[in-house]
Amino acid sequence: MSEMADEPGHPEGDPGVPPRDRDVIRRARIDESCRGPVMFFILTAVVWLLVGTVLAIVASVKMHSPEFLANLEPLTFGRVRPAHLNTVIYGWSSLAGIGVLLWLQARLCRAPLRFHRLLYGVGVLWNLAVAAGTIALLTTHFNSVEWLEFPVWTAATLGVGFLGVMVVSLDVFRRRTKHHIFVSQWYLFGAVFWFPILYVLANMMIHLGMASGIAQATANWWFAHNVLGIWFTPIGLAAAYYFIPKVLGRPIHSYYLSLLGFWTLALFYNWAGTHHLIGGPLPVWLTTVGTVASMMMFIPVVTVAINHHMTMVGHFQKLKYSPTLRFIVFGAMSYTLVSVQGSLMALRTVNETTHFTHYTVAHAHLGMYAFFTMAMFGSIYYLVPRLLGREWPSATLIRVHFWCTATGIFLYFSGLSWGGWRQGEMMNHDTVDFQAIVDYLIPFLWSRSFAGILMTVGHVAFAILLWKMWRGKEPTGEPALFPAKGAPKREEDSLHDRPPESKREESS
Amino acid sequence: MNRTAVLLAGVLLTVASSFVGLVVIPDWQLDPLAPVQAPDGTMQPQKPTGSVAEGRAIYSELGCIYCHSQQVRPREFGADQARGWGDRQTHPVDHIYDAPPLLGTMRTGPDLANIGARQPSRSWHHLHLFDPETTSPGSIMPPYRFLYDPVSRDGAGPPETALDLPGEFDDPDYWWVPTDRAEALVDYLLSLDHSYPIDDEL
Ligand code: HEM
Ligand code: HEM
Numbered sequence: 166m167s168e169m170a171d172e173p174g175h176p177e178g179d180p181g182v183p184p185r186d187r188d189v190i191r192r193a194r195i196d197e198s199c200r201g202p203v204m205f206f207i208l209t210a211v212v213w214l215l216v217g218t219v220l221a222i223v224a225s226v227k228m229h230s231p232e233f234l235a236n237l238e239p240l241t242f243g244r245v246r247p248a249h250l251n252t253v254i255y256g257w258s259s260l261a262g263i264g265v266l267l268w269l270q271a272r273l274c275r276a277p278l279r280f281h282r283l284l285y286g287v288g289v290l291w292n293l294a295v296a297a298g299t300i301a302l303l304t305t306h307f308n309s310v311e312w313l314e315f316p317v318w319t320a321a322t323l324g325v326g327f328l329g330v331m332v333v334s335l336d337v338f339r340r341r342t343k344h345h346i347f348v349s350q351w352y353l354f355g356a357v358f359w360f361p362i363l364y365v366l367a368n369m370m371i372h373l374g375m376a377s378g379i380a381q382a383t384a385n386w387w388f389a390h391n392v393l394g395i396w397f398t399p400i401g402l403a404a405a406y407y408f409i410p411k412v413l414g415r416p417i418h419s420y421y422l423s424l425l426g427f428w429t430l431a432l433f434y435n436w437a438g439t440h441h442l443i444g445g446p447l448p449v450w451l452t453t454v455g456t457v458a459s460m461m462m463f464i465p466v467v468t469v470a471i472n473h474h475m476t477m478v479g480h481f482q483k484l485k486y487s488p489t490l491r492f493i494v495f496g497a498m499s500y501t502l503v504s505v506q507g508s509l510m511a512l513r514t515v516n517e518t519t520h521f522t523h524y525t526v527a528h529a530h531l532g533m534y535a536f537f538t539m540a541m542f543g544s545i546y547y548l549v550p551r552l553l554g555r556e557w558p559s560a561t562l563i564r565v566h567f568w569c570t571a572t573g574i575f576l577y578f579s580g581l582s583w584g585g586w587r588q589g590e591m592m593n594h595d596t597v598d599f600q601a602i603v604d605y606l607i608p609f610l611w612s613r614s615f616a617g618i619l620m621t622v623g624h625v626a627f628a629i630l631l632w633k634m635w636r637g638k639e640p641t642g643e644p645a646l647f648p649a650k651g652a653p654k655r656e657e658d659s660l661h662d663r664p665p666e667s668k669r670e671e672s673s
Numbered sequence: 674m675n676r677t678a679v680l681l682a683g684v685l686l687t688v689a690s691s692f693v694g695l696v697v698i699p700d701w702q703l704d705p706l707a708p709v710q711a712p713d714g715t716m717q718p719q720k721p722t723g724s725v726a727e728g729r730a731i732y733s734e735l736g737c738i739y740c741h742s743q744q745v746r747p748r749e750f751g752a753d754q755a756r757g758w759g760d761r762q763t764h765p766v767d768h769i770y771d772a773p774p775l776l777g778t779m780r781t782g783p784d785l786a787n788i789g790a791r792q793p794s795r796s797w798h799h800l801h802l803f804d805p806e807t808t809s810p811g812s813i814m815p816p817y818r819f820l821y822d823p824v825s826r827d828g829a830g831p832p833e834t835a836l837d838l839p840g841e842f843d844d845p846d847y848w849w850v851p852t853d854r855a856e857a858l859v860d861y862l863l864s865l866d867h868s869y870p871i872d873d874e875l
Contacts, residue, residue: 228781231805231815238819243736306730309738310773338677346676355684362688370696371773379765380700381773387695395688431683435691444746445776446763449875451699517751521742521780592780595755599783600811606781607813 191275198277199268200552202284206264207545208635209292211628213256216299218624220249222617229610239303247314248302254312254392255323256295258533260288261541262400263330266353268548269407270334273350274341280333287329294322310371310381312389320368327361348423349407352399355431359395363388379447386441393532394434398500401540402469405497408547409476412490413483418475426468433461440511443520459511466504473497488563492543495571499535503528518593523609524585527578534620535574542566542627549634558633562626569623576616584609703765711869718867720770728861731854733775740814742777743786743865747875757791758784764871782814789866798859799836799851807842820855823847 226233227242234240271278278284298319301307307314315323334357338350346354367388370376376384410417417423439447439455477494484491506528509515519525546563550556557563584606591597591605708716721729732738745759754760763786768774792798797808803821805812824832826846835848851859 227815228813231813235816236818241735241817241819242815243739244734246736246739306734308773309733309736309775311738311778346680351680354680358681358684359688362685362692366692366696370700374772376696376700377704378706378768378771379703379774380696381771382768382776383699384696385773387691391688391691428683431687435687436694438691438695441778442776444750445744446765446767446875447699448702448765451695454694513750521778525778593752595752599756600809603781603813604811610813 192272195271195275195277196268196551198279199271202278202281202288203264203268203548204552204635205285205288206260206267207549208631209288210257210260210264210541211631213252213260213295214624215628217249217253217257218617218621220245220252222614222621224249225610225614225617229607229614243309244303247307247309247311248299250312251302251314252295252299253533255291255298255315258397258537258541260291261545262356262397262537265404265541265544265548266356266400267330267334267337268552269349269403269544270353271337273347273353273407274337274343276337276340276342278333278337280329280336283329284333287326290322290326294319294326308372310385312392313367313371313385317368317372320364320372324361324365324368327364331357331361347406348417348420348427349403351427352403352406355427356396356399356403359391359399363391363396382442382445383439383447383451387438390438390441391435394437395431397533397537398430398434401496401500401537404540404544405473405493405500408489408493408543409473409497412487412493412547413476413480415476415480418472422468422472426465426472429461429468430465433458433465437462437511440516443511443513443516456511456513459508462504462508466501466508469497470501488557488567489543489547491567492539492546496536496538496540496543499531499539503531503536506531518586518589520589521592522585522589523581523606524589527581527585530574530581531578535578539570539574542570545631549631553634553637555634555637557630558637559630562630565626566623566630569619569626573616573618573620573623576619577613580609580612580616584612706766706769708769709766709869709871717869718767718770719864721861721864724857724860725864727854728857728859728864729775731858732861735817735858737785738775738777738779740779740781741783741785742780743774743784744776745784745786745867753784756783759787760868761871762875763867764873764875766871766873767867785862785865786867787865789863790868793863795859795863796837798862799855800838802855802858803836803838803849804842807839817855818849820852820858821849822852824850 223234223240224242224245227235227245231242238244267278267284294315298315301316301319302314305316307316313320334353338354341350367384370384371381406417406423436458437455439451440459441455443452443456445452484494510519510525510528546557588602588606591602708718711717744763745761746753747762748754767786768776799821801808801814802817804816804818805814806816821836823844824835824847826848831848832850834850836851838844838849
């Protein structure tokens with residue numbers, strides 16, 4: 166029984182209302198409580214996605230055509246490139262991640278979000294901080310510490326702002342109306358603690374000089390690896406664990422596998438960061454620890470893959486009509502791929518070739534784009550209609566979005582993986598002249614720019630869709646599913662479905 | 674203990690232990706490192722000061738690190754040493770004064786850990802920064818012309834520091850003169866020389 170349901174005179178508490186309708190009303194109230202703040206996070210995230218995309222294209226073109234916009238210092242490659250990374254990481258990925266995290270947590274806790282003003286405050290603060298930080302990267306001095314380039318005052322603002330997210334999500338967690346904690350909730354619960362701890366400690370060690378010399382480099386990669394592994398990854402996985410069963414209307418394959426997957430991830434991801442420094446100037450034991458932890462990562466990755474696959478088995482035809490499922494499953498499969506690839510890249514023999522090359526950049530986009538970004542797209546397709554009470558205005562635009570981003574990232578990844586691997590091989594043969602390597606790479610760098618333009622088209626289609634949703638006044642009625650044989654009238658995950666996760670889970 | 678407490682404890686312990694293991698312990702293990710005496714009697718590495726320190730900041734804010742590493746890998750690992758990028762693996766001692774160390778993770782361009790020893794010519798670096806094509810045809814390194822000031826050719830001869838641009842790159846209207854930032858950046862590049870021996874194995 167929910168808290169609200171006990172309110173006198175409330176329909177949920179009214180014994181005359183059938184339980185199923187009570188569920189619908191309860192969910193509608195939770196969505197209502199998320200509408201303002203969650204939409205704020207998502208809409209501003211997409212603005213940053215567009216800004217980050219423009220910066221990405223500029224950086225990409227500069228790599229094969231260095232004279233492009235060469236005479237303005239703010240647009241030099243070495244400034245645009247960190248501006249790309251920081252806008253897509255702290256702007257797009259983190260803001261979208263926070264929006265999805267809050268909504269998922271409220272839904273799973275079956276309790277409405279509170280403290281709206283605090284959330285708006287945090288949202289405004291983050292946006293201002295990311296904007297100021299990005300302008301600083303383009304125009305003033307910054308320390309090129311990868312992933313932590315933002316000035317200290319920007320970092321401090323982001324860190325303090327995040328406390329608001331923590332308060333709100335823990336508040337809703339405390340008020341959860343079911344004793345049982347779903348898999349997705351563990352990941353989300355972990356993520357809201359992990360991000361601020363990582364971010365604040367890393368900034369202190371590096372920018373406030375609390376560590377010195379090489380220890381700053383290990384702090385750097387402890388952070389940069391963990392921010393992927395225990396901030397973005399848990400949110401992406403929580404979304405996959407929620408939406409796959411939800412859209413299919415069937416339980417997650419195994420509760421115990423989920424449990425194993427969560428704890429091994431928490432244990433091993435944390436220790437893997439030094440695989441970014443293989444061959445570098447640090448005591449060998451440190452990189453060995455990183456390699457071993459990376460190998461152990463096979464355990465959570467394989468358990469998650471089995472769990473998701475077994476849930477999907479026999480239901481792949483649903484990919485034909487559900488946009489949410491299409492993006493989420495694309496993301497979940499990419500997660501397995503990027504992690505298996507990552508574990509192999511952490512082997513000394515493989516890293517010897519790939520470390521300093523575009524192969525790493527391809528892996529980076531397989532992770533942050535094909536996995537995380539696609540998972541966020543899928544989540545947004547599900548939750549925005551529920552928050553706004555309208556359906557997506559155009560299945561064609563959704564299709565453009567999916568196919569441009571999917572083929573774009575495929576091209577991006579395959580081009581740079583191939584080129585990057587050869588780059589590494591040539592670099593390891595001292596008989597190959599350095600300039601020959603540069604020449605060899607140029608066509609691959611062009612292929613990335615081309616892929617980037619495709620992805621940009623997809624992002625613009627997505628932004629138009631969101632804009633129409635946001636501005637739309639009337640409910641549009643019919644849901645935007647891809648017409649296919651056997652498509653239901655409504656996406657299975659309509660307001661009238663069952664609770665998201667398994668019977669098996671609930672009985673545990 | 675209830676479930677939430679177990680979850681919270683697990684979440685905090687996993688991250689705290691890795692912080693201690695991967696950051697605090699290395700910091701403590703490497704803290705006693707001190708400069709070594711080079712064969713010429715100087716203590717190495719030297720703390721960057723004056724224009725070298727300024728140049729280092731400029732290297733950082735122009736993002737050279739996104740294309741250049743500053744770390745030589747062990748002899749049997751890759752071809753770093755065979756390419757002449759250094760005679761020994763980079764050691765933590767080389768970075769005791771670096772806050773932060775500019776190790777880099779990308780080699781779109783060559784490693785620069787010992788560029789001062791490999792390319793000691795000031796004028797080469799200026800020409801290369803002004804337009805990499807002048808010295809390295811086909812280079813995809815960005816030109817840093819904004820670090821140089823144009824001086825009209827109306828007056829007398831070239832200013833003392835004007836770049837001596839080769840044939841096709843010569844500008845008929847202007848002399849190009851390094852700004853203070855360009856001079857500091859080159860000072861920093863010339864200071865990058867870790868060729869002093871270190872016995873200690875990693
Ligand atoms: C088992 C899981 C994983 C392992 C063992 C792993 C391992 C690695 C390794 C060895 C590198 C190369 C470091 C180098 O040579 O410079 C790397 C880079 C990277 N990985 Fe992964 N990876 C994993 C999963 C992921 C996931 C899920 C994501 C995204 C959410 C991701 C995103 C990245 C990024 C962005 C980089 C580039 C970092 C940089 O240089 O700036 N990885 N990873
Ligand atoms: C329009 C599509 C995109 C293009 C063309 C693009 C292009 C680029 C380029 C040129 C770089 C610099 C690589 C280098 O230094 O050699 C880069 C780095 C990076 N980008 Fe993107 N990007 C795109 C979208 C994204 C998105 C949406 C994300 C994240 C959500 C992302 C995350 C990253 C990361 C993490 C790096 C650092 C990689 C590393 O250090 O290894 N990118 N990207």
